[in-house]
Amino acid sequence: MIIIDTLLIGLSSGAIYALMALALVLVWRSTRVVNFAQAGQAILSTYLGYEVMNRTHSYWISIPFAIVGGAAIAAFIDAVILRSLAKRSHKGSVSEIAPVIATLGLLGLIRSLTGMIWGNAYVQYISPLSGKGYMIGKHTIPFSPQNLIIVIGALLVMGIFATIFKFTNLGLALRAASFQPEISRLAGIRVDRIRTIGWAFAGAAGAVAGALVTPTTYLSPNSLDLLLVSGFVAAVIGGLDSLIGAVLGGLLLGVGFAFILQYIGASVTFSAAFIILIVVLFVRPRGILGSKVGRRDA
Amino acid sequence: MRKSKALSALTFLAIGLFLLGLSNFVDELRVYQGAQIAVYVIAISSIILLTGYSGQISLGHGALMAIGGYAAVLSYTYWHLPVLLAFTVGALAAALGGFILGMAAARLSGPYLAGTTLALAVGLPSLANQFHILGGEGGLSFDIGEAPKWIANKTGGDFTQYKWFFWVSTVCALVTIWFIKNLLQSRFGRTWRAVRGNPSAAALSGINIGRSKVLAFTVSSALAGLAGALLAMLLGLVAPMAFTLTLSFTLVTGAVLAGVTNLAGSIVGAVVLVVIPEITDVVATHLGGSEKITANLPGLITSVLLILTVIFAPNGPKLHIRKKVHN
Amino acid sequence: MSALDVKDLSVSHGAITAVKKLSFSIEQGQLAAIIGSNGAGKTTLLRALSGLIPSSHGTATWNGKSLLGEKPEDLVRAGIVHVSEGKSVIPELNVKENLALGGIWRKDKKDVAVATEEVLELFPRLRERLQQSADTLSGGERQMLAIGRALIARPQLLLLDEPSLGLAPLIIEQIFEAINQLRHRLNLTVLLVEQNAMSALKIADVGIIINVGSLVTSGPSKELLADANLRAAYLGY
Numbered sequence: 001m002i003i004i005d006t007l008l009i010g011l012s013s014g015a016i017y018a019l020m021a022l023a024l025v026l027v028w029r030s031t032r033v034v035n036f037a038q039a040g041q042a043i044l045s046t047y048l049g050y051e052v053m054n055r056t057h058s059y060w061i062s063i064p065f066a067i068v069g070g071a072a073i074a075a076f077i078d079a080v081i082l083r084s085l086a087k088r089s090h091k092g093s094v095s096e097i098a099p100v101i102a103t104l105g106l107l108g109l110i111r112s113l114t115g116m117i118w119g120n121a122y123v124q125y126i127s128p129l130s131g132k133g134y135m136i137g138k139h140t141i142p143f144s145p146q147n148l149i150i151v152i153g154a155l156l157v158m159g160i161f162a163t164i165f166k167f168t169n170l171g172l173a174l175r176a177a178s179f180q181p182e183i184s185r186l187a188g189i190r191v192d193r194i195r196t197i198g199w200a201f202a203g204a205a206g207a208v209a210g211a212l213v214t215p216t217t218y219l220s221p222n223s224l225d226l227l228l229v230s231g232f233v234a235a236v237i238g239g240l241d242s243l244i245g246a247v248l249g250g251l252l253l254g255v256g257f258a259f260i261l262q263y264i265g266a267s268v269t270f271s272a273a274f275i276i277l278i279v280v281l282f283v284r285p286r287g288i289l290g291s292k293v294g295r296r297d298a
Numbered sequence: 299m300r301k302s303k304a305l306s307a308l309t310f311l312a313i314g315l316f317l318l319g320l321s322n323f324v325d326e327l328r329v330y331q332g333a334q335i336a337v338y339v340i341a342i343s344s345i346i347l348l349t350g351y352s353g354q355i356s357l358g359h360g361a362l363m364a365i366g367g368y369a370a371v372l373s374y375t376y377w378h379l380p381v382l383l384a385f386t387v388g389a390l391a392a393a394l395g396g397f398i399l400g401m402a403a404a405r406l407s408g409p410y411l412a413g414t415t416l417a418l419a420v421g422l423p424s425l426a427n428q429f430h431i432l433g434g435e436g437g438l439s440f441d442i443g444e445a446p447k448w449i450a451n452k453t454g455g456d457f458t459q460y461k462w463f464f465w466v467s468t469v470c471a472l473v474t475i476w477f478i479k480n481l482l483q484s485r486f487g488r489t490w491r492a493v494r495g496n497p498s499a500a501a502l503s504g505i506n507i508g509r510s511k512v513l514a515f516t517v518s519s520a521l522a523g524l525a526g527a528l529l530a531m532l533l534g535l536v537a538p539m540a541f542t543l544t545l546s547f548t549l550v551t552g553a554v555l556a557g558v559t560n561l562a563g564s565i566v567g568a569v570v571l572v573v574i575p576e577i578t579d580v581v582a583t584h585l586g587g588s589e590k591i592t593a594n595l596p597g598l599i600t601s602v603l604l605i606l607t608v609i610f611a612p613n614g615p616k617l618h619i620r621k622k623v624h625n
Numbered sequence: 626m627s628a629l630d631v632k633d634l635s636v637s638h639g640a641i642t643a644v645k646k647l648s649f650s651i652e653q654g655q656l657a658a659i660i661g662s663n664g665a666g667k668t669t670l671l672r673a674l675s676g677l678i679p680s681s682h683g684t685a686t687w688n689g690k691s692l693l694g695e696k697p698e699d700l701v702r703a704g705i706v707h708v709s710e711g712k713s714v715i716p717e718l719n720v721k722e723n724l725a726l727g728g729i730w731r732k733d734k735k736d737v738a739v740a741t742e743e744v745l746e747l748f749p750r751l752r753e754r755l756q757q758s759a760d761t762l763s764g765g766e767r768q769m770l771a772i773g774r775a776l777i778a779r780p781q782l783l784l785l786d787e788p789s790l791g792l793a794p795l796i797i798e799q800i801f802e803a804i805n806q807l808r809h810r811l812n813l814t815v816l817l818v819e820q821n822a823m824s825a826l827k828i829a830d831v832g833i834i835i836n837v838g839s840l841v842t843s844g845p846s847k848e849l850l851a852d853a854n855l856r857a858a859y860l861g862y
Contacts, residue, residue: 190698
């Protein structure tokens with residue numbers, strides 16, 4: 001029974017990690033940047049949702065606003081900041097790390113902005129769904145209606161992404177542009193625009209993660225920092241390049257954390273995440289599903 | 299060669315004496331800020347050494363500072379070590395942490411290293427809540443006491459604790475810069491530059507790239523640890539709150555503002571970091587801003603500066619100007 | 626007026642000027658072979674013409690409109706399609722997807738289907754491998770795939786960069802034969818860059834010989850093939 005309980009806890013948190021990992025992988029594939037601002041973007045879109053909920057008194061109405069907001073913020077960041085950075089990327093000591101540093105700056109910027117607007121104190125973004133576990137017979141399982149909606153929401157996002165990537169021209173352009181930008185341009189794809197769309201998808205995924213997970217905790221300008229780290233670890237486990245890998249990595253990490261929490265204790269969770277990250281990087285730097293096909297000309 | 303070294307040592311001595319003398323003529327707040335600048339100089343130079351010269355990125359230097367800070371305080375409190383020795387313990391502990399991290403780092407390329415060190419910066423300070431000896435959220439207090447009589451008496455006048463802090467950090471900062479400057483001119487410095495410039499050529503000429511990177515990480519971490527111990531001294535405590543992710547970001551900002559390959563720039567970066575909150579305070583008071591704005595304005599300005607710098611002057615503002623003149 | 630007109634074109638790679646004051650022109654429907662050894666500036670020339678890199682001096686026009694300063698994706702829409710060096714396919718995608726890329730921007734989806742069918746008729750081996758990853762194709766098949774993708778864009782000017790690179794002689798012959806058929810059937814203007822001078826000049830109308838970025842000579846390919854001095858110095862046989 002305990003094992004099933006633990007698996008359920010892991011499933012719910014793993015779904016959230018998977019969404020965050022998806023967001024990081026989408027940006028990594030299109031721009032070759034680990035987007036540390038993703039935590040900030042997710043926070044800002046969650047605050048947007050919070051604001052809408054305060055006005056409409058409906059959690060359900062607020063979610064699409066958060067998603068659209070998240071996509072718009074991401075598109076803006078790519079089109080304005082990263083594009084001008086790419087244009088000015090000189091050969092210099094900092095040019096390789098400049099995009100990473102820019103995303104850090106953005107994370108700081110977004111945090112300060114949200115702090116200015118909404119304050120640094122914790123606020124509640126409440127879902128109408130109960131956070132209490134379902135009852136099976138006399139046993140309360142650690143899986144609430146909110147956990148269920150988290151899993152459903154994550155599955156929905158993944159399903160939509162999978163459909164777009166596999167079956168639409170937009171998806172084909174997204175994949176082609178991320179694998180071989182130059183050949184894609186020669187085939188007539190407007191790679192800059194496609195890249196921005198990739199960012200928007202990532203922003204939307206992050207927003208879903210933020211809007212779904214926040215009702216189980218609280219909201220503050222840095223309440224998703226740990227999620228950023230878990231998402232990164234999950235993405236690395238999955239290979240950083242693979243969307244399916246990101247999902248699997250997220251679920252594995254979620255379940256792994258749940259078991260560690262259950263059998264060893266909360267005090268080692270962070271160390272465990274860190275050790276998992278290091279071990280994966282040493283043993284299998286490509287991750288479980290990292291691309292086998294090397295980028296030949298890179 | 300030897301003559302120029304002696305000369306540069308003399309220059310440092312002169313700067314040091316001037317600064318220490320200066321501390322007699324300004325008010326307490328400025329003395330404290332001077333000490334802050336000195337601590338930032340050490341921390342920023344540690345990043346410049348790592349990123350600018352060895353080509354590795356670290357978003358986790360705040361965590362290494364935490365290691366240094368906690369180790370110094372623990373050894374001071376429980377082993378009753380003299381202050382300077384406690385600082386050394388702090389530096390050594392961080393060096394050990396940096397050595398382990400560096401072993402991993404040497405095998406990681408840019409994005410992985412950035413993410414791993416970020417994970418460290420986010421997670422490590424929270425460990426303090428898990429272990430009783432680390433004092434939890436409230437942290438541990440750290441009081442290094444007054445200046446020794448023989449120093450206080452010589453300078454005459456009122457030798458306050460802030461002035462003592464300033465002396466200690468300034469001396470440490472000068473020694474650090476002098477040390478890095480010499481290190482960069484040594485065999486190790488040349489090796490780092492070679493690896494940074496062209497890794498494959500460096501490997502072909504027999505340089506052990508991995509070892510060179512680990513060494514850079516270890517030295518850089520030791521300096522970060524020293525900065526952490528000094529920060530603990532200034533704050534009078536070590537606590538998770540003192541070593542947040544924001545600190546790590548601030549240091550990277552300072553290094554970028556300094557121009558990451560410009561050691562002397564660390565002073566510029568440090569001054570900017572200390573001055574920004576000062577200015578924003580004035581601005582916020584004038585605007586009659588709420589607590590929300592006052593608390594977040596420094597972060598906002600620092601982030602905007604960081605973004606603008608990487609976009610418009612990626613090699614640091616100073617270098618940028620110099621280039622323009624040349625053209 | 627010639628269809629493709631290049632005048633005094635210079636292109637730099639950092640400090641090195643890879644193409645120096647190059648001038649040549651091609652008539653509508655002609656196949657021109659640009660011949661030169663490794664490092665002669667052939668690839669750089671094509672990359673500048675297709676908008677991948679900026680030029681530093683001179684002009685290049687296609688039917689009177691300037692090519693320089695345009696983005697590659699816009700040039701593709703204007704009918705100028707560049708098949709880059711080294712079998713420009715995307716190995717992570719399968720054959721069908723690689724072909725689909727060629728028409729992804731086109732509004733006329735019916736014609737895309739027609740064009741795709743034509744390509745599959747021309748290269749039946751691609752039809753057998755539609756669901757296979759492009760990574761599993763042989764060198765010759767990849768080249769067919771790359772040219773096929775370009776054709777689906779319905780080009781007017783085709784820029785081909787060393788289609789023979791790394792292929793066996795028999796395959797080279799097949800590929801060149803296909804190129805020759807195509808350009809007659811579709812009235813294509815083709816700029817073919819080659820180290821393999823013999824095969825290229827055999828199907829070309831005109832030959833343009835360049836060396837370290839500058840023009841050596843140009844003329845009808847038959848005359849170039851017959852010139853003993855040129856053969857010894859630049860054509861390498």
